[in-house]
Amino acid sequence: MKIVGVTSCIAGLAHTPMAAKALEKAAQQLGYEIKVEQQGAMGQVNKLTEEDIAAANFVLIAADQTVKDMDRFGDKKVVRVKIGHAVSQAEAVLTKAVEAVNAQA
Amino acid sequence: MITTNQIYLDQTLHSKEDVFDFISAEAERYSITTNRVQLAADLWERERVYSTGLQDHFAIPHTQSEVVKRPAVMVIRLREPIDWESHDGKPVKYIFAILVPKGHVDVSHLQIISSLATLLLEDSFKEAIAEAVQPEDVYALLHQYTEGLVS
Numbered sequence: 001m002k003i004v005g006v007t008s009c010i011a012g013l014a015h016t017p018m019a020a021k022a023l024e025k026a027a028q029q030l031g032y033e034i035k036v037e038q039q040g041a042m043g044q045v046n047k048l049t050e051e052d053i054a055a056a057n058f059v060l061i062a063a064d065q066t067v068k069d070m071d072r073f074g075d076k077k078v079v080r081v082k083i084g085h086a087v088s089q090a091e092a093v094l095t096k097a098v099e100a101v102n103a104q105a
Numbered sequence: 106m107i108t109t110n111q112i113y114l115d116q117t118l119h120s121k122e123d124v125f126d127f128i129s130a131e132a133e134r135y136s137i138t139t140n141r142v143q144l145a146a147d148l149w150e151r152e153r154v155y156s157t158g159l160q161d162h163f164a165i166p167h168t169q170s171e172v173v174k175r176p177a178v179m180v181i182r183l184r185e186p187i188d189w190e191s192h193d194g195k196p197v198k199y200i201f202a203i204l205v206p207k208g209h210v211d212v213s214h215l216q217i218i219s220s221l222a223t224l225l226l227e228d229s230f231k232e233a234i235a236e237a238v239q240p241e242d243v244y245a246l247l248h249q250y251t252e253g254l255v256s
Binding site: 010011012013014015016017018021022025040041042064082084085087088 | 151154155156157159160165167168169192193203205210212215216218219220222223225226
């Protein structure tokens, strides 16, 4: 399972990098591949490439505001979660997202 | 950006309101702001969007505010935990406050904030903060865990 993600919070200071790190740790734990772009106070950090997106099974958006450049995901499946959940329950968030995507497949 | 003067161990504060007033007063004392009333209001504004409580008794109140003059981080460890409306329902005892000016902020400062925030996902760091005896211990942990970013 390959996942690309974007995290974005209101201030772009704390939850954006925390959610990214939490999702990366959780993915490692669960045996998924993930790359997470942060859209925060530093702009786009760890920006997703076209190749990253093409290879991904789905897109996980952990945000509490509008995410930039959604167009690039085309018709990929997108799962949206609250950023607070991604920080505090990253494993559960990923597990549920993967279940949801598998159920649609 | 962070000094041992802004690491407060075993403070007695009784509510989130007390904590925000304390942060704002200390920010004024160290010339991080000239308007502590507005700073407290700005912390509240962010807080109302959703609680900055994390899991395991940690919280990370923050604001990017017109009245903040320079980036600063404060660490507060409370003697008794207080309610913070955290998602896991646990009261908060450890507070990492992040104050950032509006407008341009040096990327190096944002990187420090980013790495401090992600540290709060590390169990060993959180345990060490709980066990720290004096502010210098906390500072040394920040230095060590950010691989020298905090220095």
